[in-house]
Amino acid sequence: MRIALLYPPPWKIPAPGEPPDRGGDGPPAEYREGDLDPDFHQTPYGLFSLGAQAIRAGHQVKVLNLSSYPFSEVERVVRALDADVFGMSCWTANRRGVALTARCIRAIHPRAHIVVGGPHATPLAAEVLRHHPEVDTVTLGESELAFLELLDRLEAGLPATGIAGTAYRAGGRVELGPPRPAIEDLDALASPHDHFTTHIVMTSRGCPWACTFCGAETTWGRGFRGQSVPYVLDALEAAVARLPVKMVQIKDDTFTTNRKRVIEICQGIRERKISFLWSCDTRVDVLGDDLLREMRLAGCQRLSLGVESGSPAILKNIDKKITVKKIIESTELAKKYGIQVRYYMMLGNRGETAQTFRETLAFLEAARPHQYIFSCLSIYPGTRDFDDAAAAGWLDREVYFQGDFQELKTPFDASEEDTALMSAWFEQNKGLRELYREGVEERKAILARLGDHHAAHLELGIAHLDAGQLDLAERHVARALDLGVPVPGLAYNALACIAARRGDIQAMQDHFTTAARRDPQHPVLIRNVQAARAWFAKGGPGRGLPLDLVARCDFQLLERTAQPALPGPLPEDFAVWPPAGARPAPAPAREEGGREAAMPRGRLRVVPS
Known part of the structure; x- marks a missing residue:
């Protein structure tokens, strides 16, 4: 079968010179260029995984990222694609674009089967089907096996109903299939990196923690499951070989949950001589000196930490289960080995006040990460915030089908006065902020701790350049090249x-x-x-x-x-x-x-x- 997996735009983007759509399908009135997080434009890893499974099963597959395309171009692409099945990844930010694209597909390809999945569609599966008659099936959470079963049914001409882990229509009613157990052996899945070029790698699923604003449990289920170390190393080797720039983002929810596993991965990277730099996302309470040193030697360049707040009260309210002391300790450990530390911060969580906000700003000055970036609390379906807000009566699920907002950004319970204060500050300070950068002496100490390390030489060379010490700068940069800096x-x-x-x-x-x-x-x-x-x-x-x-x-x-x-x-x-079975050529x-x-x-x- 011919399978087109699409990542649609957030709404009906106007073509250059074309006025925005004012009929309710265009950008929100308050939208400003740059409001979409840069990560929004990255094709969700799940689409690549679905594509890899379908290719291994013998289907013909295309994955297309249309996330910044004018809608007239989306229509042209859809018209040209003669697919049997169209699959789309639905997030809160692109839910309207998914609906528009489904409508377009149905008009042009009336016999095609349209399936939607993703973290927004999963908790609102019944509503998606009721509001969007063009959508035939919604896959829930981890979708590879449900998707393959759906393809088998369609290819055999059987009804696409009753499949575990899906929502569908039967007899004019929206129904849910039985729950599908989580995939225990992730190594049994085909690797996306054998078929697609992407700088994103995922090595595990799930998170043992349950922060109030996060929907990971709704998507992956409770707990943590990781691919084996050999499987991860094979995937990294394949990913790096396809990339023009040897940089990889490891986008596990909490990469270092199993420290022993990560140390073995890092040692395997060095043993196999896989030369690349990488970043990962994790928590401050699953780090340690030996782990961070191994990560740095294996190419870890940046650590993104979900810190959220510098107020102990807010950390408790959101069930973060970390302390300010631990955040600072882990930040200093990462700095010790020259790993760039980025904090993800939030405004508007439960109990947020002007005082807790001031505590957070003071905390940043004390902790001094290299970078930090703030976001306003967004209420995502499938989170505890969503459930509690709905139970409290101030959130109606229908707003996600009636509103034209990008994401539902709103303080959970802050006063109007405190909200105004935070909003004014955010407007002046949004985006990535730089706070700390090592100088020559710090870089010398890092190089001494790591030994003759290529990236540490390059960083020291640039520090010397900043200090006007050109001969020393040239010497260390040349040494980085001699050592094969990635x-x-x-x-x-x-x-x-x-x-x-x-x-x-x-x-x-x-x-x-x-x-x-x-x-x-x-x-x-x-x-x-x-x-x-x-x-x-x-x-x-x-x-x-x-x-x-x-x-x-x-x-x-x-x-x-x-x-x-x-x-x-x-x-x-x-x-x-x-x-069928051919590997897509890298663009x-x-x-x-x-x-x-x-x-x-x-x-x-x-x-x-």
């Missing part, structure tokens, strides 16, 4: 910045060219390419104009570039179906803003990899 583009970018400081424009151009050829697509490199191109265009060398270049090696990925992981351009043959990575950046005499080019 991001040579950032090392050559640093060498270009050193050359520019020395006034050696020829060497700067050579290093930029090498960076672009060896390792394109780093945001900092592309930013410098554009700055240098503009500088040459203005006659910078002859007029003595300043050249603003940046040397950084933070964990950062370029967004919106290549299908199917991000909503880049589709290839011309996107609607041509591969033979070429592309520079944001154009295919090339040229400098005088053609010395600097950013080329597709």
Whole structure:
């Protein structure tokens, strides 16, 4: 069968020059460019997993990320896709786009079967089917086995009803199939990385904790299940081999839940010599000195921690089960080995007041993570917040089908005065904020703890560059390259910045060219390419104009570039179906803003990899 797995846009996005839809299908009135979290545009890992299972079962599969596409383009894509089954991933932020796309599919392909899953559809499965007659089936939570059974039924011409782990219509009524047990042996699943190019990797499912705002238990069930260490290492090896930039985001809910397992993964990465940098998400109470050192040596560059608040009262209210003391201790441990620490913070949780908010701001100054980012509490279906708000009578489930909001962002119980205070602060401080950066002495100490480590040399070299110590900077950056740093583009970018400081424009151009050829697509490199191109265009060398270049090696990925992981351009043959069982060809990575950046005499080019 032909299976099209789509990640739709959040609403009817207007085409360039086209006015927004005012009939209720367009963006919310209060929407501003940048309101969508950058992670929104990443294809959900579940779609890749469904695709991998379907390919192994002998089906023809396409995964398309349409999350930033104007709706007229979505319609063109749907019209061109002659699929038997259309599957979509539904989150709260794109629930309206899923409904619009389902309507479009049904109008163009009336005989196709439309199945929807995801963390928004799972707890609202009955409502999705009642409100959207175009949708045939909703898969609940962990969907691989239910999806495969659905495909078997459809291929055999049997009714797609009664399948465990699904919601469906029968006799004009919406019904739920029996519950489907969680998949105990995750190694039995086909790996997405054997078939798709994505910088996201998931090695486990579930979280043993139950924070009031989180819906992980609704999606995965209670508890933690992990893939075996060999399976994880095979997946990482396959993922890295396909990536143009050797950076991976491990997006488990709580990656370090099983410390022994993670240490074995890290040791396996080094034994197999899988060369890449990575980030992960976890909690402060499942970290330790030996674990963090192993993670750093295996390439861990950034640790994202769900901190949420610096107020002990709020941490207790949301059932976080961590302390402020533990947050600071774990932050210092990560810094000890040079791991960049990012805090995810929240405003508006249960019991939030102006006082608890001030405690949080004071806490940040004391803890000093490298970065932090705030979000306002969103009430997601499937969370304890959702259930308690509905029980209290101030939340009606129907609002998710009637409102045009992106996500239901609202303080749980803050006063109007405190809400106004927090809203005003958030408006001035939203987005990623930088708070801490190591200097030369800190970087020297980190290198001494890690030994002759490539990324630590690169970081020390950039610290020397920031301090104006160019010879030392060059020495450490060169050593990072000798040791095989996984991001040579950032090392050559640093060498270009050193050359520019020395006034050696020829060497700067050579290093930029090498960076672009060896390792394109780093945001900092592309930013410098554009700055240098503009500088040459203005006659910078002859007029003595300043050249603003940046040397950084933070964990950062370029967004919106290549299908199917991000909503880049589709290839011309996107609607041509591969033979059953064939692996999708990786799409070429592309520079944001154009295919090339040229400098005088053609010395600097950013080329597709």
